[in-house]
Amino acid sequence: MLHEDLRGFLSYLAARGELAHIPTPVDPRYEIAAYIRKSSDVLGPAFLFDEAKGSDMRVAAGVFCSPSKAVHALRCEGPSEALEVFINGLENPIPPVLVDEGPCHEIVITGDDVDLTALPIPTYSKQDPGPFITVGVEIARDPISGARNAGIYRMQLYGPTEMGIAVSPYSDFDAIRVHAEDLGQRLEVAVAIGVDPVIQLATQARVPFGVDELAIAGGLHGSPVELVKCRTIDLEVPATSELVIEGYLEPHVRREEGPFGEMTGYVGPGGPEPVFTCTAITSRTDPIFQAGLTGIPVTENHVLKLLPMEANLLTAMKQVYPDITGVHYAPEGGAEFLAVVSMKQRYVNQAKNVLLTALGSVAHPKVVIVVDDDIDIYDPAKVWWAVLTRSQPAEDVIIIPRAAGGQLDPSAPSKFGSSLMGIDATIPYGADFAEVVEIQGVDRVPDWSQWLGLR
Numbered sequence: 001m002l003h004e005d006l007r008g009f010l011s012y013l014a015a016r017g018e019l020a021h022i023p024t025p026v027d028p029r030y031e032i033a034a035y036i037r038k039s040s041d042v043l044g045p046a047f048l049f050d051e052a053k054g055s056d057m058r059v060a061a062g063v064f065c066s067p068s069k070a071v072h073a074l075r076c077e078g079p080s081e082a083l084e085v086f087i088n089g090l091e092n093p094i095p096p097v098l099v100d101e102g103p104c105h106e107i108v109i110t111g112d113d114v115d116l117t118a119l120p121i122p123t124y125s126k127q128d129p130g131p132f133i134t135v136g137v138e139i140a141r142d143p144i145s146g147a148r149n150a151g152i153y154r155m156q157l158y159g160p161t162e163m164g165i166a167v168s169p170y171s172d173f174d175a176i177r178v179h180a181e182d183l184g185q186r187l188e189v190a191v192a193i194g195v196d197p198v199i200q201l202a203t204q205a206r207v208p209f210g211v212d213e214l215a216i217a218g219g220l221h222g223s224p225v226e227l228v229k230c231r232t233i234d235l236e237v238p239a240t241s242e243l244v245i246e247g248y249l250e251p252h253v254r255r256e257e258g259p260f261g262e263m264t265g266y267v268g269p270g271g272p273e274p275v276f277t278c279t280a281i282t283s284r285t286d287p288i289f290q291a292g293l294t295g296i297p298v299t300e301n302h303v304l305k306l307l308p309m310e311a312n313l314l315t316a317m318k319q320v321y322p323d324i325t326g327v328h329y330a331p332e333g334g335a336e337f338l339a340v341v342s343m344k345q346r347y348v349n350q351a352k353n354v355l356l357t358a359l360g361s362v363a364h365p366k367v368v369i370v371v372d373d374d375i376d377i378y379d380p381a382k383v384w385w386a387v388l389t390r391s392q393p394a395e396d397v398i399i400i401p402r403a404a405g406g407q408l409d410p411s412a413p414s415k416f417g418s419s420l421m422g423i424d425a426t427i428p429y430g431a432d433f434a435e436v437v438e439i440q441g442v443d444r445v446p447d448w449s450q451w452l453g454l455r
Contacts, residue, residue, distance in 0.1 A: 005240035036293040052120035064300040073197035094218030102239025125261035135292030147210040164257030188233040194242025204308035265296030302335035355422035364405035396424040
């Protein structure tokens, strides 16, 4: 059974020794980010802070600070199993159900009592102009089709009732915003903070417009996500959310947002963005605010995207090339820039066609490496061993001078254009090639921890 809420996942991590409970006060300004950064760098634990200065809320942080935690969220033993589970969830969505009440409505604050500055919203990097909500799930409904969208977009705190929201032009949320503005309508938005981790993963799936990400979460769970109606807007939110912020975007209203420390590890420029006005804050009686870091890989931003992006690309690629055996987005590539594809070749130059298909996919990877199915795509050492011993730069590297992509890439010549590279690191099909060294009996070597005094 998967985790029903954030608290269940935190308990699960604690039982595995992957949650550090911090009883001493922590400062939302930089200090929470510092804890996550240090843990991310050593594949360390998540954190539960009992006290954040300036607020009476507890804070969970670093919930996805290492790739293994996304695997844990799906109760899987390894990344390949988690990928299979995610693909199954994509292919078998279960629509959410509406319930009368949920824990997220134990406390309801509306009107003049609303104060977003009372929340322990962190300031992450020294270049950030203020506090940002980074892992809240924004929920909106398209005014034309009625389709619901759930995604994760950063929000900059401006004051007690206002925040900026930065939305990628590639996103369905932005299409919904444009539809509302074209109609001259307010766009109602709910921000669910501290949801169960499966919902967060589901929001990162790239699905066709109109597909409900909360139904994808239901497919991952094997049961429908329970929703409750918001108190001041006509939307529904996950009933077990720790905290929900209700409000709206006024059409054509913009305010300067950013800059912000981005997933590339560099500071992204700010710009005019829509303004969110808060109408209500609802929560559990003792809510846990969730903080999440992005920046130099690997951070939570990258980990959240890996499985969904791998599932999307593998599903699309296998429809054309059933010989593909695996896809992995390397987290050191900022989750989007470096994709590794493994395959079992059937004919000459097939790997080159696979390269071109992956580079031209909607995921817009900057670099794609194709390897044989004997290579562990999750092991960078094995991948680069294949590159350096099975490819020749003059024959096996493909460079595309200009293509779509590079939205956040500081090296890109324009905001939406980048050069691309593909590396065919497969053994030439049908050709004589050096034999791989084989060591027999590795699987029979006993667990040596008994001799190290660890048990």
